[in-house]
Amino acid sequence: MIPVSEPYLGKEELENVVQCVKTGWISSQGAFVRQFEDEFASYVGVRYGVATSSGTTALHLALVALGIKGGDEVIVPTLTFVATANVVAYTGATPVFIDSNPQYWCIEPERIEKAITPKTKVIIPVHLYGHPADMEAIMGIALKYGLHIIEDAAEAHGAKYKGRMIGSLSTISCFSFYANKIITTGEGGMCLTNNKSLAEKMRLLRDHGMNPTRRYWHNCIGFNYRMTNLQAAVGVAQLHKIDGIIKIRSEIAKRYNAKLDNLGITLPPKEDWAEPINWIYTILSSNKEGIIDALTKNGVDTRPMFYPIHILPPYQSDNKYPVAEGLSSKGFSLPSSPSLTNKDIDYICGVIGENSLSTS
Numbered sequence: 604m605i606p607v608s609e610p611y612l613g614k615e616e617l618e619n620v621v622q623c624v625k626t627g628w629i630s631s632q633g634a635f636v637r638q639f640e641d642e643f644a645s646y647v648g649v650r651y652g653v654a655t656s657s658g659t660t661a662l663h664l665a666l667v668a669l670g671i672k673g674g675d676e677v678i679v680p681t682l683t684f685v686a687t688a689n690v691v692a693y694t695g696a697t698p699v700f701i702d703s704n705p706q707y708w709c710i711e712p713e714r715i716e717k718a719i720t721p722k723t724k725v726i727i728p729v730h731l732y733g734h735p736a737d738m739e740a741i742m743g744i745a746l747k748y749g750l751h752i753i754e755d756a757a758e759a760h761g762a763k764y765k766g767r768m769i770g771s772l773s774t775i776s777c778f779s780f781y782a783n784k785i786i787t788t789g790e791g792g793m794c795l796t797n798n799k800s801l802a803e804k805m806r807l808l809r810d811h812g813m814n815p816t817r818r819y820w821h822n823c824i825g826f827n828y829r830m831t832n833l834q835a836a837v838g839v840a841q842l843h844k845i846d847g848i849i850k851i852r853s854e855i856a857k858r859y860n861a862k863l864d865n866l867g868i869t870l871p872p873k874e875d876w877a878e879p880i881n882w883i884y885t886i887l888s889s890n891k892e893g894i895i896d897a898l899t900k901n902g903v904d905t906r907p908m909f910y911p912i913h914i915l916p917p918y919q920s921d922n923k924y925p926v927a928e929g930l931s932s933k934g935f936s937l938p939s940s941p942s943l944t945n946k947d948i949d950y951i952c953g954v955i956g957e958n959s960l961s962t963s
């Protein structure tokens with residue numbers, strides 16, 4: 604089976620992990636954690652990095668640090684990975700779902716304003732499949748209504764919006780380093796912010812709310828959301844080759860685009876104002892099931908697009924989100940690992956070619 608995603612690990616990752624094991628620095632105490640925080644923050648161009656145990660805990664930490672609680676409302680796209688909404692539910696606040704933009708699949712800014720109430724506190728745009736959300740429009744709305752923005756940048760390390768780095772356009776941005784993300788620490792995440800007191804608050808909350816200068820004195824109810832030195836050791840090595848990884852992934856997307864053009868398939872979006880990165884190469888076809896079946900039979904793994912969250916059991920709602928539903932019903936992802944060869948891509952596109960024209 605050609606997998607959808609494989610981590611891209613090498614010698615430096617191995618050496619860094621060996622160093623942790625040899626020196627005994629395997630928990631969250633250890634120099635790689637701070638090094639990874641500093642280097643990733645500086646890569647994105649943000650002042651402070653707070654590493655976490657996952658992208659999900661990063662998002663939850665960000666909401667708690669902003670004081671989000673029961674009775675509040677947080678605006679999220681309905682078409683995203685479920686964690687974006689779950690973290691809102693963890694705080695007791697209500698996720699308010701917004702439909703997608705049909706061209707670039709992210710949250711539709713025009714619909715955000717209509718959903719704002721006196722209870723709204725935060726907007727969480729998601730840079731879906733590596734394509735930036737329309738941040739200028741969202742920042743305008745946030746400013747007008749006094750809301751915070753938390754970017755869910757879990758799928759968009761290195762993407763740019765109008766020349767500016769994704770992750771540098773909000774109060775707090777959150778990244779994931781899960782094994783299938785652009786760079787990985789196995790499990791892991793990070794919050795970035797330019798606000799020193801928010802960074803300190805997130806560090807406190809991440810470590811059981813423990814006063815950093817007074818052991819076992821807990822200022823507030825915190826969490827254990829720390830990243831380990833072992834994870835950060837991998838992250839430091841991954842970050843050193845992120846530009847190469849993004850380049851390989853974009854070449855994979857280019858080859859797919861060239862081969863799948865004119866087959867009645869909608870290729871991944873690219874707005875003029877966006878420099879997306881190719882997280883997992885995702886396309887739309889009205890013959891989604893037929894193509895997925897044919898690929899599976901020919902040894903090629905795929906992933907369906909996320910289901911819109913408003914149709915999932917915990918969040919079921921009668922509201923209609925036709926754009927997200929339409930995208931989700933047609934969308935699926937193809938193998939996108941940096942280790943994918945041109946031969947793999949040509950083979951995959953050959954199978955798609957035989958199964959797409961009939962219904963387009």
Ligand SMILES: *Cc1c(COP(=O)(O)O)cnc(C)c1O
Binds near residue numbers: 684729757779
């Ligand atoms: C992966 C992902 C997350 C969660 O990250 P984990 O590290 O898996 O917890 C959150 N939001 C989006 C959009 C994601 O793709």
